[in-house]
Amino acid sequence: VQLVESGGGLVQPGRSLKLSCAASGFTFTDSYMAWVRQTPKKGLEWVATISSRGTTTYYPDSVRGRFTISRDYAKSSLYLQMNSLKSEDTATYYCARHGLRINFDYWGQGVMVTVSS
């Protein structure tokens, strides 16, 4: 299993950024997928989940309405569209595969997002 994130960087508050995650080594169509972020101060925070068929998405209140998770089966890729970014969205973002019990059984290497003027 391999998950490789890309698309991070420095962005101004209020702007948008889209993260990508290329998945390989497992049946992408069978797996729920997620994004999790981490900061030294706040620790690990689950950000979004998408069902295996892409029909259902879940978000915490902190990002709902601003972030959108999506997936492309032809490219075996996961995405996170982040709009109206705030300084508190600054974090390392991980792409992760959900295990059978909604835990996270595989993680990418992470990508840094910095929201600052």
Add this chain to the structure above:
Amino acid sequence: DIQMTQSPASLSASLGETVSIECLASEGISNDLAWYQQKSGKSPHLLIHTTSRLQDGVPSRFSGSGSGTRYSLKISGMQPEDEADYFCQQSHKYPLTFGSGTKLEIK
């Protein structure tokens, strides 16, 4: 939201020592509890799910237990490679939430 209170925040142990880390959920989570290990500069790694089920390849010195709102991770015989941060996570309901982490160091 279910709050996960993890303790201690940091811990120092000698090689061969047995250590325990605890997580207290703000409501019952029916054994839907996972533990992760994160080594310095690396991504988190799933150790245990459903309270006590070891992920493939995880050494048997790691074990998990608990029920209701109280859960614990035990390392029976600290090894040098166990120096890391450890996090619990509840998978009982959305929003999924993590404990604040325990930093485990070698004494």
